[in-house]
Amino acid sequence: MYKRLSILILALFVLGACAETQLLVHTAKQIGRSTKSEPTQQGRYKIGNPYQIKGVWYYPAVDYGYNKTGIASWYGPGFHGKRTANGETYDQNALTAAHKTLPMPSIVQVTNLDNGRSIKVTVNDRGPYAYGRVIDMSRRGAQLLGFHRKGTARVRVTVLADESRMLAQQIKSGAVLAKIGTPIRRDIDVAKPGVASETLLPPQGAKKANRPTPRFTPRETVVASRQRVTDTPTAPNGIVSTGPVKPTNMFVQAGAFTRYDFANRTVARLSELGNVKITTVKIRGKEFYRVRAGPIGALENADHVLERIIRAGFSNARIVVD
Known part of the structure; x- marks a missing residue:
């Protein structure tokens, strides 16, 4: 009798231990799964190495003087929730964009030259890799600029x-990067006193003084000895500014040269395209000779001319708007 009872108690103990072990394993799996799938929106500062797409080389670099025109496109549903080139989670409803060479992140002003609308966006991805596209906007950016339905627009990117x-x-200093399209916030440690406090009894005969009015930061702004500072100038805020709309023409630029003879040779090589001309421009005090085909009316025709010029050996050719 006692032997059976002992065996029964031992069996219950073993079963309980097994159940507890299974519970711990199940809990660990749940914790591991939730940690693994939890999205993070914090990216890193990245320039990147030169790379080649469809036979064209791109050279990422810091360029704070960047100011170019071209054709914008947009991307959204097929990439929503995926990682961008600098490690962020792409949000098609945020004010972001993809660019081929600018550092990530960068803040750029994008102006739709067709309707005068202009917004700020954060560059946090690489692309677009279609010939003749200067920037790839998020869906929200395209909506605010007014070309979401059309698909493309003539733009200036600054x-x-x-x-x-x-x-x-x-980002380099370790600041906290908030969700793209919202203000950037830094967490700054508030130093704590290094001397321990002690409550002392007042001396005999001393009068009780009135308690002074506390002079410290309101409770809402200091939590657990952490102070948050918002640098609003860096944050694309979704405000759409509108400027005057001027008539524009579309060209395909084969290149810009510092020597006229190089530009003249390029015109000769592209003579079969028809209307190819040399125009001069000063950029940062230096004179350049631009070789352009056009003006071209339809974007489809510009894409075709661009492809022909690239095949002729001018891999840096691009569509421009003036």
């Missing part, structure tokens, strides 16, 4: 130098 520098410094 790097905001001060804000891009500030953003780069914040």
Whole structure:
């Protein structure tokens, strides 16, 4: 009798231990799964190495003077929730964009030359890799600029130098990068006193003094000895500014040369395209000779001309708008 009872108690103990072990294993799996699948929106500062797509080389670099025109496109549903080139989680409803060479992140002003609308966005991805596209906007960016349904627009892209520098410094210094499209916040440790406090009894005969009014930061802004500072200048805020709309023409630029004879040779090589001309422009005090085909009316025709010029050996050719 006692032997059977002992065996029964032992069996219950073993079963209980097994059940507890299974519970711990199950809990560990759940914790591991939730940790693994938890999305993170914090990216890193990245320039990257030169790379080649469809026979064209791209050279990422810091360029705070970047100011170019071209054709914008947009990307969204097929990439929503995936990683961008600098490690963030792509959000098609945020104010972001992809660019082929600018540092990530950078702050740029994108202006739709067709309707005058202009917004700030954060470059946090690489692309677009279609010939003749200067920037790939998020779906939300395309909506605000007014070309979501059309698919493309003539735009000007300008790097905001001060804000891009500030953003780069914040990330390099370990600042907390908030969700893209919202203000960047830094967590700054508030130093604690290094001397221990002690409550002392007042001396005999001393009068009780009135308690002074506390002078410290309101409770809402200091939590657990951490203070949050928001640098609003770096944050694309979704505000759409509108400027005047001027008539524009579309060209395909084969290149810009510092020597006229190089430009003239390029015109000769592309003579079969028809209307190819040399125009001069000063960029940062230096004179350049631009070789352009056009003007071209339809974007489809510009894409075709661009492809022919690239096949002729001018891999840096691009569509421009003036």
